[in-house]
Amino acid sequence: MPDRFWRDNLIQPSLDHDVDLAVAEQQAILAKDPNNANAYFALGTLHHFRGSTGQALQYFQKSIELNPASSAPHLSIGRIYAVRGEYALAWKHARAAEALGARELVELLERYPQKT
Numbered sequence: 001m002p003d004r005f006w007r008d009n010l011i012q013p014s015l016d017h018d019v020d021l022a023v024a025e026q027q028a029i030l031a032k033d034p035n036n037a038n039a040y041f042a043l044g045t046l047h048h049f050r051g052s053t054g055q056a057l058q059y060f061q062k063s064i065e066l067n068p069a070s071s072a073p074h075l076s077i078g079r080i081y082a083v084r085g086e087y088a089l090a091w092k093h094a095r096a097a098e099a100l101g102a103r104e105l106v107e108l109l110e111r112y113p114q115k116t
Contacts, residue, residue: 022046037067044076053080071102078105087114 023046029039044059057080060073078093087109094105 019046019050035066037063037070040066041070041073041076044073048076048080053084056080069100071097071100074100075102075105078109082109085114 023043026039026042026046029036030043033039040059040063044056044063047053047059048056057077060077063070063073064077074093074097078090078097081087081090081093082105090105090109094109097103098106
């Protein structure tokens with residue numbers, strides 16, 4: 001039980017506070033520059049960290065819309081879909097990232113073949 005005490009009462013609230021601050025920073029950036037793809041990517045990452053994958057996917061998609069030349073949001077989306085077992089969507093984003101020069105998700109998916 002002592003391990004949960006520290007995690008639940010000290011560590012997690014501190015992490016939540018830091019994430020809340022980071023979200024507020026990115027939202028402030030978007031208030032000044034609503035077309036900032038990097039801020040949308042950061043919000044996607046922060047929401048993914050929180051476990052809000054639906055919201056994360058929306059932010060990553062917006063980042064792609066604003067900066068189609070960035071592979072990072074494709075990698076993040078592909079990883080979420082791979083964890084969910086939605087391999088066709090994971091591969092779609094892995095291939096998009098690969099076309100932009102980032103092959104790591106393709107290599108990961110090739111290394112761990114999916115069960116059909």
